[in-house]
Amino acid sequence: MTELTHTDFLDDPSIGELELEDRASLRRVAGLSTELADITEVEYRQLRLERVVLVGVWTEGTAAQSEASLAELARLAETAGSEVLEGLVQRRDKPDPATYIGSGKVRELFDIVVSTGADTVICDGELSPGQLRNLEQRLKVKVIDRTALILDIFAQHARSKEGKAQVELAQLQYLIPRLRGWGESLSRQAGGRAGGANGGVGLRGPGETKLETDRRRINKRVAKLRREIASMDAIRETKRGRRVANEVPSVAIVGYTNAGKSSLLNAITGAGVLVENALFATLDPTTRRSATPDGRTYTLTDTVGFVRHLPHQLVDAFRSTLDEAADADLLLHVVDGSDPAPEEQVNAVHEVLAEINQRRSGPLPPELIVINKADAADELSLVRLRHLLPDAVVVSARTGSGVSELVEAIAERLPRPEVTVEALVPYTRGELVARVHTDGEVLAEEHLPEGTRLCARVRPDLASALETYVVNGSPA
Known part of the structure; x- marks a missing residue:
């Protein structure tokens, strides 16, 4: 198989290119902030990230790992459309239960926020509702955590x-425990017999506060979204069931965000899906048909990227999408060879896959590790990765280097038809010969006056269809 290059399948504008152009046509403009004066209202509107200060708590691991985590948070913030002004790391045994970084460091952080002119503080971890409220009261600016930041990127x-419904469900699940009231002025409760002097006409009865009203409406919306996603799951299951019925092997591309999964899908199949040097550029799974060098057909699915500490709300909301990976015949685990710490990426992906597999019975599919971006990685790093991952295939989706070797490795690991038949098929049944070429593995083929003589490995249902024309005994 000849190696593919980027230009082989992008001579004309593809869907991915058009989507990338559309995404780049509208960006947030710095300095046009419309922040609310009351910081307690931030949970009732969409996030607007502009000028941010990053804060992390280093509880375990090395200083380099802590700095790498904060650097990843900076890339996430930039992907969301913000400008990173400063990054701070606090060394602690565990995060402070009240303010995440401790009251003394909060005062220092307040001075930094004022001096830099930041309007948002992003914490490298998931904050409890109490920590969120305390930090906003003391810093006087909007405070969000890593989970809210990732949810905002997914929403964009x-x-x-289906993708929009899944993201909204995850956002609402995150929001419910963090709802806050707007004071007694919006209360609809009087208590007792209308609360005496505080009561009056229209205030009798149990009533409910604005906070309770919001929580009830959100719970109703969550229930509706779950029903909608369940109906979409049924459609996905139908398509997946059709592929299983046809015995078409499936390969799922998994890996860390921005490891080059979509680029690899394009390099193998020429799919033309969106490719962007940004975190979480792909949320909606894309399935394309491909074939092995010996002619066997299989499907290749590009899935959403993983990240360290991927929010549990997203894992739950994207359950049907992530199940595409768990139900595949082979996992193509893509690793960014140019990343400073690719081993941590591998571990993070394995953690998410283990979380997905907890809901299932049975082992995960076999895994083929692909070290991508070989053109951007230095030779010393590639040598180290080859030593750590001896069975991995090294490729560059951008240049096409190693793609043909990867296709051959996929073909070796895909399940093969288990029945070997030798048949003489008359020329009037050419559709059977076509099915053997499409769904089976042809070992030998000869054209005789009586018809086409085939020796092939096929599925049991196709072996039954060929039974009338079998020669030299029954199928093996």
């Missing part, structure tokens, strides 16, 4: 109806 990048 979701395109399909």
Whole structure:
């Protein structure tokens, strides 16, 4: 198989290119902030990230790992459309239960926020509702955590109806425990017999506060979203069931965000899906058909990227999408060879896969590790990765280097048809010969006056269809 290059399948504008152009046509403009004066209202509107200060708590691991985590948080913030002004790390045994970094460091952080003119503080971890409230009261600016930041990026990048519903469900699940009231002026409770002097006409009865009203409406919306996603799951299951019925092997591309999964899908199949040097550029799974060098057909699915500490709300909301990986015949685990710490990426992906597999019975599919971006990695790093991952295939999706070797490795690991038949098929049954070429593995083929003589490995259902024309005994 000849190696593919980027230009082989992008001579004309593809869907991915058009989507990338559309995404780049509208960006947030710095300095046009419309922040609310009351910081307690931030949970009731969409996030607007502009000028941010990053804060992390280093509880375990090395200083380099802590700095790498904060650097990843900076890339996440920039992907969301913000400008990173400063990054701070606090060394502690565990995060402070009240303020995440401790009251003394909060005062220092307040001075930094004032001096830099930041309007948002992003914490490298998931904050409890109490920590969030305390930090906003003391810092006087909006405070969000890593989970809210990732949810905001997902909300920006979701395109399909299913993707938007999944992201909204995850956002609402995150929001419910963090709802806050707007004071007694919006209370609809009087208590007792209308609360005496505080009561009056229209205030009798149990009533409910604005906070309770919001929580009830959100719970109703969550229930509706779950029903919608369940109906979409049924459609996905139907398509997946059709592929299983046809015995078409499936390969799922998994890996850390921005490892080059979509680029690899394009390099193998020429799919033309969106490719962007940004975190979580792909949310909606894309399935394309491909073939092995010996002619066997299989499907290749590009899935959402993983990240360290991927929010549990997203894992739950994207359950049906992530199940595409768990139900595959082979996992193509893509690793960014140019990343400073690719081993941590591998571990993070394995953690998410283990979390997905907890809901299932049975082992995960076999895994083939692919070290991508070989053109951007230095030779010393590639040698070290080859030593750590001896069975991995090294490729560059951008240049096409190693793609043909990867296709051959996929073919070796895909399940093969288990029945070997030798048949003489008359020329009037050419559709059977076509099915053998499409769904089976042809070992030998000869054209005789009586018809086409085939020796092939096929599935049991196809072996039954060929039974009338079998020669030299029954199928093996």
